[in-house]
Amino acid sequence: MxxxxxxxxxxxxxxxxxxxxxxxxxxxxxxxxxxxxxxxxxxxxxxxxxxxxxxxxxxxxxxxxxxxxxxxxxxxxxxxxxxxxxxxxxxxxxxxAREDAHDVLVTKEGVEIDDLPAGAKIGTSSLRRSSQLKAHRPDLAFATLRGNVPTRLGKLDEGQYDGIILAAAGILRLGLAEGRPHWTIPQEICIPAVGQGxxxxxxxxxxxxxxxxxxxxxDPKTRTEVTAERAFLSKLEGSCKVPIAGHAQLRDGGRRLTMHAMVGSLDGTKILSGASDCYVNETGDALLGEARTLGIEIGEGLLAKGAGELVREAIAAVERSQKTGNGSGGGNFGKWS
Structure with a gap:
């Protein structure tokens, strides 16, 4: 066969x-x-x-x-x-089953983000990452970083960046985490992308x-979590032009589903976040239905806070960048992962 x-x-x-x-x-x-x-x-x-x-x-x-x-x-x-x-x-x-969903900061010394000096150049291709990290460290310089994982690590080693942001799952699956100094970014600082890991x-x-x-x-647990996350993304009409994040976890032996989400401005000066949970007693399609409902409810909550305006502003800014040709080399525009 x-x-x-x-x-x-x-x-x-x-x-x-x-x-x-x-x-x-x-x-x-x-x-x-x-x-x-x-x-x-x-x-x-x-x-x-x-x-x-x-x-x-x-x-x-x-x-x-x-x-x-x-x-x-x-x-x-x-x-x-x-x-x-x-x-x-x-x-x-x-x-x-899901791999580690966190983002990691990779530097030559393995320092935490708060230990980076002001003006340190950080490579990322993700609007989601740069928006949240700018909110936490607005004094850092974020620059566009493309290429596969080994290529990105090579650019760090060459000194093109002081640090780069990667998905933990990627370096773990490639066997590159051992011996490579890195710091796992807490979800309180940077919520993962929908479906990350x-x-x-x-x-x-x-x-x-x-x-x-x-x-x-x-893995029913992972499918349930991703179903909630993708329902949220759909409700917000998320795309690569918007800093958006959503991460769900099925906890307590599968009895409680939690989710944290955010929508941000491109410059990180405005972050709208939401979180909710629900106790679940269903299995199969019924459980997936409850997961979708949770994701949609969080999306509706963020829309009520003004997320729709942030989404429209981000899309307009990216489209202006495309028309003027300024989106190819700067550090402000990337992808929503």
Missing amino acids: KLRIASRKSALALVQTRWVAARIREVHPDVEVEEVHVVTQGDIILDKPLMNIGGKGLFVSEVEQCIVDGRADIAVHSMKDVPGELAEGLRMLCVP VLGIEGREDDARVQELLAHLE
């Missing part, structure tokens, strides 16, 4: 794809896995912020098309890159054979 997995060619994408393949073969040793490599526009165009060339969906759409065209059976995505709507006939067949395995919704192969990898 052959299983074709579409994947980008970046080191992290291949590690994630091969992790999924290995977990499948542990239970189904007769499965032959074929990797279908895809080079996306997001991988090719590295001199511009993602929101200037179509957003993070660029990393997903061309990989997804392999399934639509019949060239692949599944695709492995980082859920924080997945747009709100999937291609017709496809769905997220499996959501494995989570893999999503996409396939055809009517492919019962593939669903059976993936069944043992499904």
Whole structure:
């Protein structure tokens, strides 16, 4: 039996794809896995912020098309890159257990953010990260950083930046956390992106054979959390042009679902945050329904506080940047992860 997995060619994408393949073969040793490599526009165009060339969906759409065209059976995505709507006939067949959802500050010495000197140059491609970190340390200088994880670390080592912000999940999956000085940023300072640390395995919704192969990898806890987060993102109409974050956790043995979220201004001078929780007694689709309700309620709460205006202001500022050509080299515009 052959299983074709579409994947980008970046080191992290291949590690994630091969992790999924290995977990499948542990239970189904007769499965032959074929990797279908895809080079996306997001991988090719590295001199511009993602929101200037179509957003993070660029990393997903061309990989997804392999399934639509019949060239692949599944695709492995980082859920924080997945747009709100999937291609017709496809769905997220499996959501494995979440890796660490935190962001990390990587420096040569492993210092905390409060120990950085004023004016230190910090690399990040994320509006979400820069907005929240500017609110905490407005005296730091944030600059655009693109490229895969090893490339970004190389730029730090070359001295182009005093520190860079990465997802903990990425350096953990690549085996780069050991021996690399870094500081885990508390969620009180920087709420993670929607879906951060989570893999999503996409396939055809009517492919019962593939669903059976993936069944043992499904983690109901993680799917519940991501469902709440993505419902929130949808309610706010979040995109790569808006500093937005949402992180849910199913706690107390699966009996209580909590969520923290934020929408910020590009310069970090205004941060609107919200949090809520609910006790859950359901399972399956009913539990996912409760998760969606929680995410929507938090989104509505932030809209009532004025989040809609922040969203509109951020989109307008980014679109002005695109028209004037000022969004490719500065530190103010990146992606919403």
